[in-house]
Amino acid sequence: MEFLGGGDLEKFIRVSAPLDEETLRRLTAEILCGLQHLHSLQIVHRDLKPENILLDNAGHVKIADFGLSAMCVNECYRVTSWVGTPGYMAPEVYYQSPYYYPADYFSFGIIVYEMALGEHPYYTEQENEEQLVARMYTMPPYLPWYLDFYLHELLRRLLCLDQEQRAYEVCNLRSHPFFKGIDWEEIEEGPSHVQSTLEPILEQPLQEIIEVDTFLSKDLEMPIDSLDQEYFKDFTYISEGMKARQA
Known part of the structure; x- marks a missing residue:
């Protein structure tokens, strides 16, 4: 697996949210491409x-942790398992109604809200899970009056409580005015594409990242041989200890 020095989005939101409009638009577009x-x-x-x-x-998105993912799911073949994280679950998942891909868009909407405003659209510290669920699945999210009109409209679509209506609302999301100026082909190619003009979102990796070198550079009983080392030829990161052994 490649080394991702930007940490996770939770830390980035905690440090940087509310995000500026351009960063929010870019991260939202990258997550959307991954989901689609x-x-x-x-x-x-x-x-x-x-x-x-x-x-x-550089701050570009990689969706991870597929341990709870379901395969071969579509509109005709739905699942009912109660899985995920309360606070991000779509109502149909929480209540174990047959669901398919629109469930991910509800979670996506909460993430976009957190990036835009720096807080969960429903959560408060005083509430327990039952109170949170009561608010999430019976009330529309609070959308401040000062929110950009197109962002407001995007969040309204993503956080729609009705699964079938949500599926309709997100069916052509790339053409939504919120994404005006996004080059979708370039986003899909990624920053490693030779002709990419994508600017870094992070000027430097987050300072909270653990000292990975400390973890990786413990002396090995037997140095890795040159043949095995070829497997790591294009890795974006190797420890200082490994570099010394290669030298």
Whole structure:
């Protein structure tokens, strides 16, 4: 697995939210591309939350942690398992109604809200899970009057409580005015594409990242041989200890 030096989106939100409009638009577009790719393969993530979205050194998105994902899920073949993280679950998942890919969009909407405003649309410290659920699944989210009109409209679509209506609302999301100026082909190619003009979102990796070198550079009883080392040829990170052994 590649080394992702930007940490996870939860830390980024905690440090940087509310995000500026351009950063919010770019991160939202990148997550959307990842989700749409999964759904095109009939995979529903089912545990989409900021901790499960990782950032590379430049701040570009990598969706991770597929331990709760369901495969071969579509409109005709739905699932009913209660899985995920309370606070990010779509109502149909929480109540174990038959669901498919629109469930991920509800979780996505909460993430976009947190990036835009720096807080959960429903959660308060005084509430327990039952109170949170009562608010999430019976009330519309609080959308401040000063919110950008197109962002407001995007969140309204994503956080729609009715699964079938949500599926309709997100069916052509890339053409939504909130994403004006986004080059979708370039987003899909990613920052490693030779002709990419994507600017880094992070000027430097987050300072909270653990000292990975301390973890990886413990002396090995037997140095890795040159043949095995070829497997790591294009890795974006190797420890100082490993570099010394290669030298």
